[in-house]
Amino acid sequence: MVRWWFLCLLSVGGAAHAQAPASLPAEVEAALARARLPREALSVLVADAQAGRQAPRLAHRAQVATNPASVMKLVTTYAALDLLGPTYTWSTPVYVDGTVHGGSLKGNVYIQGQGDPKLVMERLWLLLRRLQGQGIQVIVGDIVLDRTAFDVPDHDAARFDGEPLRPYNAAPDALLLNYNAVAMAFVPDVAAGLARIQYDPPLAGVQRQATVPLAAPGAECGDWRAALRAELTDPARAAFQGAYPARCGERVWAAAFPDPKGFAARAVEGMWRELGGKLTGSVRDGKVPAGLTPVFVAASPALAEVVRDVNKYSNNVMAQQLFLTLALRRNGVATFDGARDTLRQWWQGRIGDAEPPLPDNGAGLSREARISAQSLARMLQVAWQSPVMPELVSSLPIAGVDGTLRRSQSRAGAAHLKTGSLRDVMAVAGYVHAASGRRYVLVAIVNHPQAGAARPVLDALVDWTARDQ
Numbered sequence: 001m002v003r004w005w006f007l008c009l010l011s012v013g014g015a016a017h018a019q020a021p022a023s024l025p026a027e028v029e030a031a032l033a034r035a036r037l038p039r040e041a042l043s044v045l046v047a048d049a050q051a052g053r054q055a056p057r058l059a060h061r062a063q064v065a066t067n068p069a070s071v072m073k074l075v076t077t078y079a080a081l082d083l084l085g086p087t088y089t090w091s092t093p094v095y096v097d098g099t100v101h102g103g104s105l106k107g108n109v110y111i112q113g114q115g116d117p118k119l120v121m122e123r124l125w126l127l128l129r130r131l132q133g134q135g136i137q138v139i140v141g142d143i144v145l146d147r148t149a150f151d152v153p154d155h156d157a158a159r160f161d162g163e164p165l166r167p168y169n170a171a172p173d174a175l176l177l178n179y180n181a182v183a184m185a186f187v188p189d190v191a192a193g194l195a196r197i198q199y200d201p202p203l204a205g206v207q208r209q210a211t212v213p214l215a216a217p218g219a220e221c222g223d224w225r226a227a228l229r230a231e232l233t234d235p236a237r238a239a240f241q242g243a244y245p246a247r248c249g250e251r252v253w254a255a256a257f258p259d260p261k262g263f264a265a266r267a268v269e270g271m272w273r274e275l276g277g278k279l280t281g282s283v284r285d286g287k288v289p290a291g292l293t294p295v296f297v298a299a300s301p302a303l304a305e306v307v308r309d310v311n312k313y314s315n316n317v318m319a320q321q322l323f324l325t326l327a328l329r330r331n332g333v334a335t336f337d338g339a340r341d342t343l344r345q346w347w348q349g350r351i352g353d354a355e356p357p358l359p360d361n362g363a364g365l366s367r368e369a370r371i372s373a374q375s376l377a378r379m380l381q382v383a384w385q386s387p388v389m390p391e392l393v394s395s396l397p398i399a400g401v402d403g404t405l406r407r408s409q410s411r412a413g414a415a416h417l418k419t420g421s422l423r424d425v426m427a428v429a430g431y432v433h434a435a436s437g438r439r440y441v442l443v444a445i446v447n448h449p450q451a452g453a454a455r456p457v458l459d460a461l462v463d464w465t466a467r468d469q
Contacts, residue, residue, distance in 0.1 A: 024060055025464045031457040041448035042457065045373040046465050049431060049439040051381040057440065057468070062374040065355070066447045069420030070314045071427040072364035072371065075357055075379065077307045077395065079346050080322045081388040084329065086304035090116035092175075093294035094131060103137040108281075110288045111268070112146040113175025115328055116300045117321035118309065121178045121201040124271055127298045132277065134295055142281035143272070145264055146288045150174035150324055150334045157256060160365060161423070165232055165255045168365060172320040173260075174334070177201070177267045179317050180260050184238075184253045186224075188214060188246040195244040202270035203257075204283075207237045215243040224248045235259035304391045311395040311418055312403035316363040323362025336361060347379075354378040364420055373443040376429055380441045384431070396430045399462060409455075410462040417442070417462070426454040428461075434468040 024032075024039065032039060043066050047056040056062075080088075091114055098107015109131065113119075119127075155171030157164035170180040178201055185198040194211040215227060222245070229242030235258050257263040265283040272279060300306070310318045326346075327338030340359060347356045357371035383392050396416035397403030404419045414433035420426070427445040434440055444461045446454040 025058070025460070027460045027464060028457060031460040035450065035453040035457055037446065037448055037450055037454060037457065041446050041451070041454075042444065043373045043447075044444040044461060045377045045441070046443075046461075047377055047381070047441050049381060049384040049441050051378075051385065056377075057465070059374070062377070062443075063355075063372050065358070065370040065372045066445045067367065067369055067422070067425050068364060068371050068376065068427050068429070068445055069369075069422040069425040070316070070319075070364035071376070071418050071420035071429045071443075071445070072357065072359060072362065072366075072369050073310055073314065073319045073420075074376065074392075074418050074429055075343070075347075075359060075371070076319050076323050076362040077310055078379065078383050078386075078388070078392055079326065079343055080303060081307060081391055082350060082386065083326060083342075083346060084303055086302060086307075086388055086391045088303040090114055090300040090325070092116050092119060092127065092298040092300075093288075094127065094296055094298065095288055095292045096134065096136070096295050097289060097292055098141060100135050103135060104140055105136045105138065106140045108141040108144050109136075109139055110144045110146055110286070110292065111175065112149075112288050112294075113173065114149050115172075115174055115176075115321050115325045115334065116298075117176065117306050117315075117318040118300055119175070119177055119298075121183075121267075121271075123298065123300075124177055124201065124267065125275070128268075128272055128275055128277070130296055130298070132275065137276070138278040138280070139272075140280045142286075143268055143279065143283045144286035144288075145175055145268065145283065147174040147264070147285060148287055148333075149328055152324070152334070152336060155260070157260065165258065167254050167256050168316045170256050170317040171260055172317055172324055173264070175264050176317065176321060177264045179315070180263050181254045181256050182238075184255065185250065186212070186244050186248070186253070187250050188244060188248070190214065190246050195246075197240075199238070201267045202274045203263075203266040204269035204273065205236060205266060206270075209239050212240045213243045215245040217246070219243075219245040219247065221245050221248040224251060225253060230255075233258050235262060304395075307391065308395040312397055314404050314419065316365045319363035320361050323359070351375075351379050351382055365422075367422075373429075373445055377441045377443045380429065380431070380443070384439070384441070393431060408459060408462075410459040415442075415462050415466065420445075421452075424449055424451050426451040426458065428458045432462060432465040434466050436469045438468065440465050440468070 043061040045062040046058040095110040231239040324334035326342040328334035354375040360366035360369040397405035399415040417430035429443040
């Protein structure tokens, strides 16, 4: 019997690859020339989404392993959907060790993180409200955070690009709260001559400036963040030395917390006190004692919803949470090595002999991650024929409509594509609905010091793919 993955091989590799057009479409060549990019900077493969139908429509340097940037999230999210199922949810058990009398707990509360990627401020509020629903208003003891489900190395948020306060540089955590980021909402009050600042989530022990002066009347919005002259590197204080342009209206600035290890404790205590709860001890790290039974378990949204957030908005830390969950489910503890091993075994069993990726952290926020256009296209063909295809496709940005492609200049509104960009990298990959009614897999990756100029090249490829008659 011919193995099904061999049909994929015929579709995007092997002999079929040799029959693909040797030259790039004229409009793509022209876009490369305008961007001053050499042909060797581009790797591309366009093939029918139905594996085995015919040779690729276009293949150029498709077998070369390149850095795909955030397009690597396609591998992580499809593997998660396939291995865990679209209805999979993460659990965050809450334990009470002590006796409750008259609204007071004499003992400790334990919150056990198990990798939930979407334990955002609203859900933390609900979790603590449920704790109060157990009859607890005063904790005469500690709130203990158990984060031992993830065994990951210390993270230097500045190491990747020197931008430690960018939310995309946040590190994964078994108890990841609000993506380890603070949202600061600026609301101008022209009559008062100031903008009020709302901080979410509330953080214990942090002094926060409540207002900032408005800029001179008529000041353009422009680079409003720079105009604020923010001082956000001190974990105990948030301050602004500049002014806010009223023309900006209401804006939100999300920034990673400068002390990521201390963020969860500050957020839990801050939210608990804002809810009217009292705490005589502290919020600290620790481990749930053996034999305790949770008083309740907070469940995350379903994986299908999480995958949509990861791909539509290219959320890096959520992708790493997914990646590590693959190892947690298999080994009982999550490590990056365990996640890479789990992904490699899944790839061999599901995708066949296509060259497996080098996923690094699974998010694409990496200088070491590698995959070829041919391998990624083969995976997308396999995904197209899988039961979780609807969930994967619906998670991808729609060209010119939403997510990271909402400003795309491509005319192919029916293209569902994951984007990726880093210094020296620009990429898209996914599915294009063509004029003939056929669906194509498109993978296009540019690796070059001038990759930032490649957007028109990728738009030209999407448009060319859509025009198949």
